Amino acid sequence: MPPETHVLDPPSILFPYDKVRNEQSDMIACVLEAVQERKHTLIHAPTGLGKTAATLAPLLSKILSPDFKDKKLTIFFLTSRHTQHKLALDTLRLIKEKYNISFDVVDLIGKKLMCLQPGANLLQGTEFNEYCKSVREDKSCEFYVNVRESVFKLTPHGHKVVDDLKTILPIHVEVLMEACKEDKVCPYEITAEIAKDARVIIADYYYLFHPSIRERFFSKIGKELEQAIIIVDEGHNLPSRIQKVMTSMLTTNMIKYAIKEAKKYGYTELIEKLQILQTIFLNIAQGLSFEFGGQREKLAKKEQFMQPLAAKLDQEYDAFIDEMEVIADAVRILQKHSFIGGIAQFLKAWKGQDEGFVRIMNLEPSKTGPVLKLSHRCLDPSLVAKGVIEQSYVTIMMSGTMLPTEMYKDLLGFPELAKEYTFDNPFHENNRLAIVIPKTTTKFSMRNDQQFSAIAEICSQVVEAVPGNTAIFFPSYHLRDQVYQHLEPKTKRTCFVETPGMTKQEKTEFIERFKQYKNTGAVLLGAITGSFGEGVDLPGDLLKGVVIVGLPLQTPDLETKQLIAYYQQKFGKGWDYGYILPAFQKTLQGAGRCIRTETDRGVVVFLDERYAWPMYGRCFPEEYQVHVSQYPIEEIEEFFRKF
Numbered sequence: 001m002p003p004e005t006h007v008l009d010p011p012s013i014l015f016p017y018d019k020v021r022n023e024q025s026d027m028i029a030c031v032l033e034a035v036q037e038r039k040h041t042l043i044h045a046p047t048g049l050g051k052t053a054a055t056l057a058p059l060l061s062k063i064l065s066p067d068f069k070d071k072k073l074t075i076f077f078l079t080s081r082h083t084q085h086k087l088a089l090d091t092l093r094l095i096k097e098k099y100n101i102s103f104d105v106v107d108l109i110g111k112k113l114m115c116l117q118p119g120a121n122l123l124q125g126t127e128f129n130e131y132c133k134s135v136r137e138d139k140s141c142e143f144y145v146n147v148r149e150s151v152f153k154l155t156p157h158g159h160k161v162v163d164d165l166k167t168i169l170p171i172h173v174e175v176l177m178e179a180c181k182e183d184k185v186c187p188y189e190i191t192a193e194i195a196k197d198a199r200v201i202i203a204d205y206y207y208l209f210h211p212s213i214r215e216r217f218f219s220k221i222g223k224e225l226e227q228a229i230i231i232v233d234e235g236h237n238l239p240s241r242i243q244k245v246m247t248s249m250l251t252t253n254m255i256k257y258a259i260k261e262a263k264k265y266g267y268t269e270l271i272e273k274l275q276i277l278q279t280i281f282l283n284i285a286q287g288l289s290f291e292f293g294g295q296r297e298k299l300a301k302k303e304q305f306m307q308p309l310a311a312k313l314d315q316e317y318d319a320f321i322d323e324m325e326v327i328a329d330a331v332r333i334l335q336k337h338s339f340i341g342g343i344a345q346f347l348k349a350w351k352g353q354d355e356g357f358v359r360i361m362n363l364e365p366s367k368t369g370p371v372l373k374l375s376h377r378c379l380d381p382s383l384v385a386k387g388v389i390e391q392s393y394v395t396i397m398m399s400g401t402m403l404p405t406e407m408y409k410d411l412l413g414f415p416e417l418a419k420e421y422t423f424d425n426p427f428h429e430n431n432r433l434a435i436v437i438p439k440t441t442t443k444f445s446m447r448n449d450q451q452f453s454a455i456a457e458i459c460s461q462v463v464e465a466v467p468g469n470t471a472i473f474f475p476s477y478h479l480r481d482q483v484y485q486h487l488e489p490k491t492k493r494t495c496f497v498e499t500p501g502m503t504k505q506e507k508t509e510f511i512e513r514f515k516q517y518k519n520t521g522a523v524l525l526g527a528i529t530g531s532f533g534e535g536v537d538l539p540g541d542l543l544k545g546v547v548i549v550g551l552p553l554q555t556p557d558l559e560t561k562q563l564i565a566y567y568q569q570k571f572g573k574g575w576d577y578g579y580i581l582p583a584f585q586k587t588l589q590g591a592g593r594c595i596r597t598e599t600d601r602g603v604v605v606f607l608d609e610r611y612a613w614p615m616y617g618r619c620f621p622e623e624y625q626v627h628v629s630q631y632p633i634e635e636i637e638e639f640f641r642k643f
């Protein structure tokens with residue numbers, strides 16, 4: 001049954017389509033209230049409701065209205081993935097065309113991804129920034145020189161490219177990059193120039209939620225955070241993204257390669273200093289081993305590294321960092337990348353605060369042998385997000401899997417008075433069958449061959465009962481492989497086995513081949529945190545079934561334990577916030593692959609006995625109408641017979 005639609009009220013909203021769904025209309029009202037009353041807002045709204053149009057249309061209408069004109073507000077539509085930019089850009093293009101209005105839009109991806117210098121994409125984030133800075137300063141990047149006469153002044157050629165591109169906005173960043181390539185100008189510099197006048201900027205989270213990137217970016221485009229309306233799309237990803245960007249790591253390999261680099265370029269004194277650093281690093285790791293029952297990780301302290309280093313080098317800690325940075329700059333001129341620079345970056349980060357962070361030394365296997373990692377890991381994303389949200393004009397965070405919204409409000413430091421809204425599924429509830437089959441488990445203590453065989457047996461029966469493609473998601477690739485050994489001989493369906501670390505091209509080809517089996521039915525076997533557990537859209541009849549095998553709980557390692565303890569102390573909800581709900585969020589992301597549009601129909605199977613336990617069962621959103629099934633195969637067959 002199609003969702004109800006009606007004509008939009010108020011009619012002044014620049015809505016891109018002729019009709020608006022009831023749920024969309026309600027969401028527009030929430031967004032209008034958020035911007036009018038400057039109330040930071042969290043919105044959980046299921047996939048398919050049309051969240052992008054329901055946020056961009058009212059916000060754009062507001063900032064272009066006479067009441068708001070003097071406020072000079074800019075909308076920042078932030079995403080965690082580049083693929084999400086397209087929908088926002090297409091929505092804005094429709095608005096522009098339908099209402100024949102003029103406003104500038106910028107589509108921005110990471111500077112490194114936009115860089116035209118060969119090999120730049122191989123550099124690490126900080127390394128790339130240092131490299132770009134040095135080639136701009138010594139004017140050896142022709143693409144930069146072609147755009148700017150000085151930091152604040154464009155060349156006549158740069159002016160012309162900016163003016164030409166402004167006439168065809170909004171355009172996808174790939175189109176802009178092609179144009180810049182032809183004109184031999186830096187795409188990032190051109191985009192930043194256009195962004196100065198843009199009313200909407202579509203970008204990755206870190207342009208606003210990485211402290212130093214935000215500072216540089218805002219100063220470059222001449223905008224203020226106080227005048228930013230922030231939309232965080234797929235907001236459930238924001239806490240982990242912030243934790244990741246605020247985490248720093250030093251490994252045995254980094255030190256080894258830095259020593260090699262110092263030898264290669266003849267920095268004799270530095271070689272000795274790095275060897276001292278290596279000894280201190282190894283001292284911290286003492287006691288860790290791969291032996292059976294051996295300790296693989298332990299907590300570390302700031303002083304354990306800083307004090308002995310300064311004492312043994314007979315040099316101030318900061319002076320050592322400065323010395324390495326100077327050498328790294330010289331190395332980058334010769335080979336772009338510098339491991340010495342990477343170590344300097346880590347030493348800087350290691351000076352950082354303890355509150356909301358944890359320091360861990362751990363031993364991990366790798367292809368080249370055991371690797372030691374010393375890390376300063378961020379536990380508390382609110383340390384960064386709170387300030388951004390509070391300073392912004394208004395922040396609206398939305399997602400199709402952001403339940404409970406209260407958790408995200410707490411984790412990111414939204415103010416107490418922030419609004420929270422939960423919207424129902426706009427699609428007919430009979431379009432989805434969601435069942436728990438409580439006959440197996442992937443609980444660590446219960447993992448054995450018999451269990452894997454039982455899981456494979458149920459999976460093979462489910463895929464047989466689904467008249468089309470099915471995706472099966474596992475907590476890890478390792479577990480997937482264990483089950484697959486048993487599943488392969490049992491199923492007649494063609495199996496598509498995801499490989500870790502697939503390139504964009506490989507992923508596209510993989511999915512395209514899988515889609516071709518929509519009538520006969522194939523099986524995709526992947527990891528829930530892999531390439532397809534989130535971010536792949538298989539609408540219509542391309543995917544009719546999803547099986548979530550097990551509960552993707554984090555390994556209870558030192559970091560997870562510290563996270564639980566931290567959230568327990570801060571919110572009194574350590575297990576929920578640090579362990580159970582993040583796992584459930586992944587489960588629901590995977591489950592959500594099935595129903596993407598109002599005409600989709602599909603079955604979602606939660607295959608683990610723990611989904612039937614009250615502790616976990618309470619985490620299912622009501623809209624799923626999940627029930628434990630005693631006769632799952634019959635239910636699945638019956639469900640598909642209805643259509």
Ligand code: SF4
Pocket residue numbers: 111114115116117120131132133135136141143144186187188189
């Ligand atoms: S100025 Fe532009 S083209 Fe040159 S290195 Fe930096 S990002 Fe790359």
